[in-house]
Amino acid sequence: MLDWFKVNLQYILPKHLLSRLVGKFAAAEAGGVTTAFIKFFIKKYNVDMSEALYPHPEHYKTFNEFFTRQLKPEVRQIAGGDDVLIQAVDGAVSQFGDIHQDSIFQAKGHNYSLTTLLGGKPELAKPFKNGKFATIYLSPKDYHRIHMPVEGTLTDMVYVPGELFSVNPLTAENVPGLFARNERVIAFFDTPVGKMAMVLVGATIVASIETVWSGTVTPPAGKNVQHWQYESDDEAAVKLEKGDEMGRFKLGSTIVVCFEKDQIEFEDMEAGMTTRLGEVFALAKANKTA
Structure with a gap:
């Protein structure tokens, strides 16, 4: 009750x-x-x-x-290896696995639309259909800066207005389409493992979502979806290395990371497991040994 x-x-x-x-x-x-x-x-x-x-x-x-406090440099080591993707945040795995066409698993009895999650833009969602996703929940005690799992060049950013439900496990289990209905900021990158989408999901009392290239994206909250495109092949391109900070939450929330089909395999992942920035998250599939 x-x-x-x-x-x-x-x-x-x-x-x-x-x-x-x-x-x-x-x-x-x-x-x-x-x-x-x-x-x-x-x-x-x-x-x-x-x-x-x-x-x-x-x-x-x-x-x-x-x-948004910084950590001591020595307390989080970035896993090496060109084929290694790292955990982007301190948090806990909510869900992970395959994207089935346009459907992402949220919790028992609940799926939601990949296209809706990514701002209702089919052209941006298309590369991720039948790909992989991972949803990581950041609790109040966690470090709240988000880092790059793999090196990447920014191509697009989308702001999506929406609700501000809590994103804790209880709400995820009971509010349909939670991550695709909350306010969010999505960054798209070209990486050595294809396209990657980093979705920063807002929540109740999340005061701000920021990125390192644009500063505060919200607030103020907009009423319309906004889409920015970035040059990826000139001197002004936003290029981030594996482990670089890419954004932060002022008060806690959730990230959803999406990858293309047949590009990565998650490494020793389980729902509910604790994540730590810099630990092994996934391996590039082409280089994964049998």
Whole structure:
């Protein structure tokens, strides 16, 4: 009964208004109030500050600075090898596997449309049909910067307005089409394993989604799908190496990563498993040994 209430309450809450109000607080330099709230948050969610580049709560002028904190370089090692793709985030595997034509598995009893997820643009979705996907959930305690699983050159970015449901496991199991109905930012890359789509999914009280090449994409929230195209073969091209930061959430959410058919194989993945930035995520299929 409590779970039913938690899920259905989200349908009537003013989620965008609530998220923007929280965003204002998270961006405010409120001195002792900010520090006290950061300490409360660390204790409540058992955040491991020993991994942070700046481990003391007093260092952070705003809650956003704390939430998007950097890690010490030595605490996450990037797995080497030209055929190795790495985990893009600290989090937990929600689901992964095959994309069946235009259908992606969300949770028991729920699938959603690949094309809808990628902004309703068939030309952008086509390369990923019958490919692979992985959905990774970032909990409040996690590191909230997103990195590149493999080197890539940016070709497109799409902003899709939408809902701001929570993306925790309970909601994923009960809200149909969750990741294809929430607000999101999608980045498309050309990589050595074909096209890759990185979908940054917004959620309740996610105050901001940013990319390293464009800064803050949302807020403000738009009312229409927006599509940016990028030159990929000149000096101005956005080229990122494996392990480079590509974006960040100010307050937690989920990423969905999509690959083309017959390009990669996931390595030792299980639903529910913990992910750590830099660990082996998948292998390029052409180079995978039997």
